[in-house]
Amino acid sequence: MTYKFIGKRIKRNEDPRLLTGQALFVDDVDIPGMLHVAFVRSDYAHARILNIETEAARQHPGVVAVYTAEDMGDEWAPGPPLVSPPPTLAGVIFNSRRQSPLAKGKVYHAGEAIVAIVAESRYIAEDAADEVRVDYEPLPVVVDLEKAMGPDSPRVHDDLDTNLAAHMFQKKGDYEVARAQADLIIKKKFFLDRGAAVAMENRGVVAHWDEKSQQMTIWDTTQAPIPIRNGTAARLGLSQKQVRVIAPFLGGGFGPKAMMFYPEEMLIPWLSMKLCRPIKWIEDRRENFYATTSERQQVHEVEIALTNDGRVLGLKDDFLHDTGAFDPYGLTIPLNTQCHVTGPYDIQNIASNCTAVFTNKPIVTPVRGAGRPQGVFIIERMMDFAARELGMEPLELRVKNLIPPEAFPYDKEIIDQAFAKLILDSGNYLPVVEKAREMIGYDQFIKEEQPRLRAEGKFVGIGITPFIETTGVGPYEGVRIQIEPSGKVNVATGIGTQGQGHFTSFAQIVSEQLGVAVSDVSLVSGDTAEFHWGTGTFASRGAVVAGSATLAAATSVRTKVLKLASKVLETPEEELELEDGVVRVADLPHRSISLGELAALANPLRGAVEPGTEPGLEATDYFGPAYGATSFGVHAMIIEVDPETMMIEFKRYITVEDCGTVLNPLILEGQIHGGVSMGIGNSYYEKMHWDENGQLLNASLADYLIVTAHEMPNRIEVGHLETRSPFNKLGTKGVGEAGAIPVTACFTQALENALEEYHLEILESPLSPNRLYELLRNLTMSTYGREARK
Amino acid sequence: MKIEGEYTFTGPREKVWEIIRDPEILATALPGTKKLELVGENEYEGEMQVRIGPVAGVFGGKLIVSNEVAPESLTLTVEGVGKVGFLKGSGDIVLRDQDGNSTLMKYSGEVQIGGKVASVGQRLFDAVSKSMIRQGLGKLNEALRV
Numbered sequence: 001m002t003y004k005f006i007g008k009r010i011k012r013n014e015d016p017r018l019l020t021g022q023a024l025f026v027d028d029v030d031i032p033g034m035l036h037v038a039f040v041r042s043d044y045a046h047a048r049i050l051n052i053e054t055e056a057a058r059q060h061p062g063v064v065a066v067y068t069a070e071d072m073g074d075e076w077a078p079g080p081p082l083v084s085p086p087p088t089l090a091g092v093i094f095n096s097r098r099q100s101p102l103a104k105g106k107v108y109h110a111g112e113a114i115v116a117i118v119a120e121s122r123y124i125a126e127d128a129a130d131e132v133r134v135d136y137e138p139l140p141v142v143v144d145l146e147k148a149m150g151p152d153s154p155r156v157h158d159d160l161d162t163n164l165a166a167h168m169f170q171k172k173g174d175y176e177v178a179r180a181q182a183d184l185i186i187k188k189k190f191f192l193d194r195g196a197a198v199a200m201e202n203r204g205v206v207a208h209w210d211e212k213s214q215q216m217t218i219w220d221t222t223q224a225p226i227p228i229r230n231g232t233a234a235r236l237g238l239s240q241k242q243v244r245v246i247a248p249f250l251g252g253g254f255g256p257k258a259m260m261f262y263p264e265e266m267l268i269p270w271l272s273m274k275l276c277r278p279i280k281w282i283e284d285r286r287e288n289f290y291a292t293t294s295e296r297q298q299v300h301e302v303e304i305a306l307t308n309d310g311r312v313l314g315l316k317d318d319f320l321h322d323t324g325a326f327d328p329y330g331l332t333i334p335l336n337t338q339c340h341v342t343g344p345y346d347i348q349n350i351a352s353n354c355t356a357v358f359t360n361k362p363i364v365t366p367v368r369g370a371g372r373p374q375g376v377f378i379i380e381r382m383m384d385f386a387a388r389e390l391g392m393e394p395l396e397l398r399v400k401n402l403i404p405p406e407a408f409p410y411d412k413e414i415i416d417q418a419f420a421k422l423i424l425d426s427g428n429y430l431p432v433v434e435k436a437r438e439m440i441g442y443d444q445f446i447k448e449e450q451p452r453l454r455a456e457g458k459f460v461g462i463g464i465t466p467f468i469e470t471t472g473v474g475p476y477e478g479v480r481i482q483i484e485p486s487g488k489v490n491v492a493t494g495i496g497t498q499g500q501g502h503f504t505s506f507a508q509i510v511s512e513q514l515g516v517a518v519s520d521v522s523l524v525s526g527d528t529a530e531f532h533w534g535t536g537t538f539a540s541r542g543a544v545v546a547g548s549a550t551l552a553a554a555t556s557v558r559t560k561v562l563k564l565a566s567k568v569l570e571t572p573e574e575e576l577e578l579e580d581g582v583v584r585v586a587d588l589p590h591r592s593i594s595l596g597e598l599a600a601l602a603n604p605l606r607g608a609v610e611p612g613t614e615p616g617l618e619a620t621d622y623f624g625p626a627y628g629a630t631s632f633g634v635h636a637m638i639i640e641v642d643p644e645t646m647m648i649e650f651k652r653y654i655t656v657e658d659c660g661t662v663l664n665p666l667i668l669e670g671q672i673h674g675g676v677s678m679g680i681g682n683s684y685y686e687k688m689h690w691d692e693n694g695q696l697l698n699a700s701l702a703d704y705l706i707v708t709a710h711e712m713p714n715r716i717e718v719g720h721l722e723t724r725s726p727f728n729k730l731g732t733k734g735v736g737e738a739g740a741i742p743v744t745a746c747f748t749q750a751l752e753n754a755l756e757e758y759h760l761e762i763l764e765s766p767l768s769p770n771r772l773y774e775l776l777r778n779l780t781m782s783t784y785g786r787e788a789r790k
Numbered sequence: 791m792k793i794e795g796e797y798t799f800t801g802p803r804e805k806v807w808e809i810i811r812d813p814e815i816l817a818t819a820l821p822g823t824k825k826l827e828l829v830g831e832n833e834y835e836g837e838m839q840v841r842i843g844p845v846a847g848v849f850g851g852k853l854i855v856s857n858e859v860a861p862e863s864l865t866l867t868v869e870g871v872g873k874v875g876f877l878k879g880s881g882d883i884v885l886r887d888q889d890g891n892s893t894l895m896k897y898s899g900e901v902q903i904g905g906k907v908a909s910v911g912q913r914l915f916d917a918v919s920k921s922m923i924r925q926g927l928g929k930l931n932e933a934l935r936v
Contacts, residue, residue: 043875043905110904130873286909693902699909 001661001724001731005511009666010518014249014503023249026204026219031278034206035064037268038125039281040115040132041290042107045143045360045694046156047136049105049114056131057117062124065275066132067116067267069104075270076104079261080231083330085166086419092331093167097157099326099363101267107136108156108325109362110694111290113263118271118279141360141694145299145320148357156325156358165323166331166356170338172413173349175305178314182305186385190300191764192374194322195686196292197367198706199498201251202283203292205264207272216243218269221250222526224259224536226494229528231261232269240532243269247526253498254678255366256293258538260328264291289699293365294688295333297322298374302341304382305349310390310397314349317341317378321356324363331356332417333364333371336470339416340375340741344429344468344632345401350414360694366538368678368740370417376467377765380745384752385761394749395437395464402429402466409726416628417539418473424630425727427658432721433466436634436656439719440464445638459643460651461754464636465746471631471659471734472544472725476624478533479549481510481557483617485603487581487596489514489521491553494534495546496526500736501667505543506550508663509730513554514561515578516595533622540734541628543663548623548728556619564598564617629725629733631659635676635746637713641754646769648684648751650713657718660725660733668735669718675739676716681707682740683747687766793881793919794898797927801934803885806893807861809933810883819929821922824848832856838870842911842918847874861885866899875905895927 017023054066069076078098085094103114115132119125140154147153148163156163179185206219216238222228222245229245236243250257264281272279283291300319306312321334334354342350383401387394403410405428412422437443445462453460479493489510497503507521524530526537534546562573565583569576569591577586584592599617609615638651655672662668685705689697698704724731744765751772752760758779767775799806809815813834817826826836832855839848851870858864867880881899888894903915911918 045904110909286906289909691908693904695904695908695912697908697912703910703913 003512005508005518007662008508008664010504010508010664012501012504012667013507013519014501018249025201025249025251026206026221027282029206029219029280031206031208034278034280035118035120035275036122036125037271037279037281038117038119038122038129039113039287040117040129040134041287042103042110042112042114044107044136044138045110046139046141047107048139049103049107050135050137052115053133054115057128060124060128060131062120063117063128064120065118067102067271068114069100069102072102076101077235079266079328081330082227082259082261082328083332085168085331086335086415088419089168089170089415091169093164094331095160095165097165097326097358098328099263101263101270109290109360110696111287111362113291116267116271118275141692143359143361143690143692143694145297145322145357145359148359149320149355156360163358164355165327165358168331168334168354170352170414171350173314175314175316175349175351178349179305182313183308184306184386184389185303186382186389187303188382188385188763190302190378190381192296192298192300192377193766194294194297194688195367195682195766196289196294196688196704197254197256199252199254199257202285202288203257203262203264204280204282205268206278206280207269208278209269209272209276211276214242216269216273218243218245220245220247220265221257222247222259222265223253223257223496223498223538225496225526225528226532226534227259227536228261228265229532235266236269236273244527244529247496250496250498253537254368255295255370255538257498258366259536260293260365262291285701286699289688289696289704290362293363295364295367295370296374296682298337300378302378302382304386306386306390308390310386310392310400312345312347312401315342315347315379315382316351318353319355321354322359322361322364323356324359324361326363327356328363329365333366335415335417336371337375339412339414339422339470340372340468341378342412343376343379344403344466345379346403346407347401352414361690368675369737370539372469372737372741373682373744376742377745377748380465380742380749384749395433395442398466399430399433402433403427416470416473418628420627422470423627424468425627425725426723427630427632428723429466429632432632432656432658433634435719435721436464436636436654439656439717440636440638440652440654442636459641459754460638461641461750461752461756462636462638463746463750463753464634465742465749466632466634467742467745469540469631469633469734469738469741470628471540472625472728473539473541473628474545474624474626475535476622477535477546477549478531478620478622479546479553480531480620481550481553481618483514483557483561483595483599485596485600487516487520487594489516491521491523491550492531493523493525493546493549494528494531495537495542498537500537500542501664501670502542505663505667506547509547509550510554513551513558514595516581520581540736540738542736543732544629544728544734545623545625547663547732548730549621551730552621552623553619556621557617560602560617560619561595561598564602565593568593568598568601623728625727627727629660629727631657631733631735631738633657633738633742635742637746637750639747639750639754641751646772653713653716655716655718655739656721657735657738658721658723659735659738660722661731662720662722663732665720671735672718672739673716675737676743677707677712679740679743680711680747682766683744684767684769685711687768791901791903791916793901793923795923796894796896798888799893799895799931799934801893802891803887803893804861805934806885806895809930815930815933819926819933821925826853832858842907843914845874845907845911847872849877875903875907877901877903877907
């Protein structure tokens with residue numbers, strides 16, 4: 001399909017505002033009379049609250065109010081359960097325990113908010129917070145996942161007999177049969193740990209209750225303004241029309257800003273109503289480490305069954321998943337892990353057993369990848385080990401097991417995060433693998449370059465990893481499009497935007513239908529007053545779901561335009577074309593009318609609008625996919641390990657993506673680059689270190705290492721292939737998380753390859769230079785490093 | 791976190807014992823100690839100013855001496871709470887006669903920290919605690935000469 005706007009490298013509509021500092025972020029909101037909040041947070045991971053002494057803080061000059069859970073009286077209530085377990089899955093156990101606006105009676109993780117101080121300034125609020133004295137009775141702490149499920153473990157929730165948050169079992173075929181038929185069984189145990197999302201902008205909420213208009217306006221760093229609007233209205237006893245939630249520009253979302261209903265999101269609007277004053281709270285970086293959700297800790301015991309010629313017959317995975325102290329977000333992450341643990345491979349027998357575990361650590365909700373990187377890491381590790389055992393070339397083993405193009409749509413028979421069976425809509429995997437192989441020069445590297453560099457004493461290795469990414473799940477999104485008499489086009493959608501380029505990619509879809517310049521299309525996203533139906537920006541669904549709704553609404557407006565223009569120009573619709581902001585007769589281009597003039601005619605001041613028609617050139621449409629669209633891609637890298645410092649240098653980094661129709665390659669590449677940087681962090685730098693008492697030991701950017709330009713590859717080469725999704729008219733698939741998902745798997749493979757002579761077997765992630773050193777030392781090599789080479 | 795080490799005092803064991811059981815001398819020896827008062831048998835209350843990297847604050851708390859076998863060994867238990875977090879620990883101290891009128895102190899124990907002092911200061915805590923112990927023991931050794 002040839003497009004005029006879609007698929008073009010168009011510079012982003014939003015960038016002039018962002019780059020010149022004109023874009024509104026939550027902390028830019030400043031309202032006369034606004035008060036500021038600071039929280040007293042728990043120093044303990046698990047403790048009973050014996051007493052809270054707030055009198056000194058209340059007396060502190062400039063303090064307006066101090067609230068504890070007790071002070072909230074009957075209005076104290078835990079947050080809503082946001083995502084239920086899949087009703088389509090039999091035998092699921094799910095113990096719902098939710099976070100509350102302020103801790104009552106007990107704290108469940110370090111950093112949990114206990115007291116809110118409202119003051120004239122944040123400085124005063126922070127000083128007064130220091131005056132609060134909380135007496136605790138420390139309780140035994142649950143940190144380790146395996147110990148947490150032991151019979152003698154202390155319990156996170158007193159009213160539960162164990163720390164079991166959830167249990168679910170999923171299967172396809174019969175693993176035991178596959179096992180009996182297999183020539184080779186490999187069994188491994190893997191430990192994956194937590195990392196933070198570390199958005200550049202921390203969270204923040206400004207709430208303004210206007211007593212006279214009885215209206216609540218909330219500026220919130222949320223990825224899902226509409227669910228927050230609905231939930232806030234319900235909590236405060238207001239109608240949904242009385243609450244407006246605005247998610248302005250955000251400095252990154254990455255999942256933790258999705259519909260969590262954080263304590264602060266519940267509390268700040270409530271405070272504003274109580275005090276009849278605008279209230280602001282902006283999270284600081286240390287709070288972010290504790291009070292914002294994080295992800296990825298799991299322990300997997302995996303078994304893979306193969307034939308001698310490298311055919312994977314089955315996979316069995318038994319895993320523990322850390323959900324932190326509460327589980328408001330349900331089972332999204334482990335469901336994704338279950339869907340991705342067989343990767344892009346045709347594996348007919350699967351048994352996946354998931355146990356989600358409560359721990360005295362901050363809440364776990366999706367972080368870019370959301371359980372997918374864990375699944376991909378597991379299957380790709382198993383593929384590496386299998387290739388080694390079988391004496392096969394790792395890529396050959398993978399290619400042998402890829403789902404073939406004729407098998408689509410392919411039923412994984414595993415329920416996914418949308419509560420439907422995961423159907424892989426479309427794909428043609430082999431050409432993507434071949435393209436990546438060619439781009440990185442795989443064969444030439446293995447045969448020539450690597451031996452030559454190794455002879456020079458260099459530790460260079462290659463990794464190449466295919467992966468799938470489930471994207472674009474329902475339930476739905478909607479878009480309203482209106483042509484103004486000026487000829488400019490307004491677009492409004494309910495999803496929020498956190499840097500994805502919606503202002504441009506959605507505009508391209510509109511331009512394609514209406515023939516207007518992309519810069520003449522202006523988008524409002526994430527303002528419930530502008531559009532009040534929808535779910536949010538997460539799960540790589542914006543382009544697919546809201547993008548498809550945009551296409552539907554633009555098509556409806558186009559129909560209205562053509563109908564009216566046909567009448568005005570006295571020409572049949574099929575002879576008209578929309579180009580350069582006008583409708584014209586295709587073979588008589590001077591006979592034309594501008595879209596603006598048509599918009600004015602569609603909204604007459606006299607006469608009557610014909611029965612059965614609506615005024616204006618406006619349409620609202622929705623898109624709700626029954627199934628998501630699943631992208632495919634390959635990452636490949638060549639790395640060099642410095643044997644003295646254990647630092648890594650990326651010599652090459654390749655990604656090849658098949659995400660169906662590409663809306664804007666510039667934006668796509670930006671998404672990939674950002675994702676890769678997160679993936680590199682997840683692989684080798686970023687890890688949250690909890691001690692045995694549930695204290696986070698690296699809650700600052702001095703100790704928690706995020707990837708900087710120095711750790712990034714000099715260049716990330718991005719290739720594309722397009723297999724259009726048949727499940728939406730755009731033919732597109734999501735790509736928001738793709739950059740991050742396979743990196744740990746690919747990196748680990750490359751690392752083992754670089755250090756091949758040590759027969760390293762990596763069973764954990766993330767690693768670090770220190771940890772790699774330990775692993776090598778533990779191999780009790782008599783010598784290693786440069787000495788071994790000589 | 792584990793704390794372990796030894797230190798040689800230039801003085802006889804009885805004298806060393808005497809000074810480590812004297813709260814006034816102990817208060818001058820522990821760096822940052824603002825006060826240390828005997829509030830019960832073998833129980834002290836005090837305040838200590840601590841700085842660990844970017845985290846600084848006053849810890850108020852208790853020091854309890856137990857398992858006392860004079861002049862040989864004792865167990866110290868510390869609990870402190872401040873605006874920057876908490877610390878909790880206990881350790882065993884053993885004194886042994888050495889040649890030439892000197893005394894060897896062996897100490898070993900465990901300290902748990904929480905709050906800001908853990909989340910921001912952890913990286914430096916080990917080094918800071920070692921240096922505080924060294925300074926403190928040095929001060930006590932000086933007190934021996936008086």
